[in-house]
Amino acid sequence: MEATREIYWNVGHGVVLPMYLFTAVCFAIFAYGFYQRFPMYRLGKELNRLDQLPKRIYLYLRGVFTQSKVLRIPEPGTYHGLFFWGFFLLFIGTLLIMVQADFSDPLMGIRFLKGTFYKGYSLVLDIAGIVAIVMLAGLAVRRFVKPPEGLETIIDDYLIHVLLFAILVTGFFIEAARMAVTEVKVNPDLARFSPIGLFLAGSFAGQSAATVEQTHRILWWVHFFLAISFIAAIPFTKLRHIFTTSTNYLLVDLRTKGSITTLDLEDENAEQFGVAKVTDLAWKDVFDADACTTCKRCQDRCPAYATGKPLSPMKVIHQVGHLAQTDPAGSLVKEVTEEVLWDCTTCRACQDICPADIEHVNKILDMRRSLSLMDGAFPGDEVRTAINHLEVNGNPFGSAYATRGDWTAGLDVKIMAEDSDVDVLYFVGCYASFDKRNRNVARNFVTILNAAGIKVGILGKEEKCCGEPPRKLGNEYLYQSTANENIERIRHYGVKRIVTTCPHCYNTLLRDYRDLGLESDFTVEHHSTLIQELLEQKRIALKPESFLFTYHDSCYIGRYMDIFDQPRSVLDACGGSLAEMEAARKDSFCCGAGGGRILAEEKIGTRINVARVKMAKEAGAPLLVSNCPFCLTMFEDGIKTGGLEGEMASRDLAEIVAERLV
Structure with a gap:
């Protein structure tokens, strides 16, 4: 007997028309649900996130099908990943049934669900189904029985778990009822390729064929309506992240990690610098709120949250979404609160671990810009004092320009204004210039360069803070003014290679200064990589x-x-x-x-x-x-x-x- 089965066994082909009519209604509801959300996304400003489309499509496919971002944390990442793959295989299996039953067989007489292929198909789907159930059970225990601290649970979570369990379980019992009549005794060799269905078929033992067939018909329709209800519910519940999260893989920021948009402070038509309300954000920032899965990974990795501060990156994203839906013209800064905004260390741990590619940090920085540039706000008086020192003396300590190179006494270091014939320009930074402990680091680093025979120069009193601390506090004006002065000095001396012992200076010179017009025909290095290079070159x-x-x-x-x-x-x-x-x-x-x-x-x-x-x-x-x-x-x-x-x-x-x- 050939390995195959009758696809519309016991329900007949008469179900096809009503099935497709109900499915059409389901997808209409689905489309309308997402259509309703588009006005919310459009609250944000224009932003092109469809450039480099081939690369974006690759990132999308990789993110969705490998589940690599989800699997960064083994538990519950493994549960979610295995559930996704199991459910996806069941979806593919359903599509194959539809293709054969409704298209290839009636139109071309082609049946591919037979023989060895059908046996493998049956076995794979049974394994996929039981894996999905077990993983869903694990996720349910984690959420409802032993939830980790801070995990938010709402009515959507109960609905989603119940729907998915019901879909998977009814699917297996439909298979079991069919097998009880058509395979268990009639074709036991084929039944072995559906082990879960075979096991559950035992529950129908002793029942008449008519009773089993009636149960099968009822379960078939229940399963069908559960499945289309699941699809229809997607845009109206947390389930929407199935599409919004995966879409975020397509919309990812392709700039260098940590890039910040440079404001045009000379724009005479600008009425607002930074973000004060939802409409000041880009549309992608609003979309992020829908992409959030509330997995709290960002919150768990946040050093501020971990040490008792009120900042939760997850909550900030939720607040953006809440205000977008309820009061787009309301104050986003007040909704999030100044206290929360100032707590961020911009460490980027939240974005790095986020399985949805949500961009937390720049939202916070843009709100800080509004606080700083529009309201003149500071995290505290000590910061106000440091910023004043930066404005007057070019460093947060208030030390005189003339003392910036005092740490070089007795070292073979050139001052660029006196002799610019050097191999590298050491951009020292404020802490290595003025802080006693870090001056020792600078001296040791120069000693290493001297040992390698590298001629090193510094700007000395001509150097100013790179501008990174005030920029990250929202003061774009002070950042740009100090940065432009540094850029002018670098250009003046025709520097081709810069090295720094400060990662903050390194990031700023290498990346941010390019937006202000600093040429790209020179290298910027951090001392850790330069030292390794010197060791490799002996x-x-x-x-x-x-x-x-x-x-x-x-x-x-x-x-x-x-x-x-x-x-x-x-x-x-x-x-x-x-x-x-x-x-x-x-x-x-x-x-x-x-x-x-x-x-x-x-x-x-x-x-x-x-x-x-x-x-x-x-x-x-x-x-x-x-x-x-x-x-x-x-x-x-x-x-x-x-x-x-x-x-x-x-x-x-x-x-x-x-x-x-x-």
């Missing part, structure tokens, strides 16, 4: 000395620039043994200084730097190594305030290398 030699350390991935080197292996390679060459922290590489925990927070006091909850130092302590190493002046400053303070003096020490990578130079 331009410096080290005498390894063993030491145990743990390494902190600075947000602006790690998540922003994907520089993870090079610093570890350098420390390995120094003789170090790495005790990795649990929160490392892309999952690293912020030091608390980013987003301009280096200038602000931390007044709410526990201190982020103390939390990070404790993580380092738990790794079991007495030495915490970083490669950022902000991180070093925060860790020095965190060790003291965390009560770990004498147990932990913090050092920069350059200090360790310089000590081992031959």
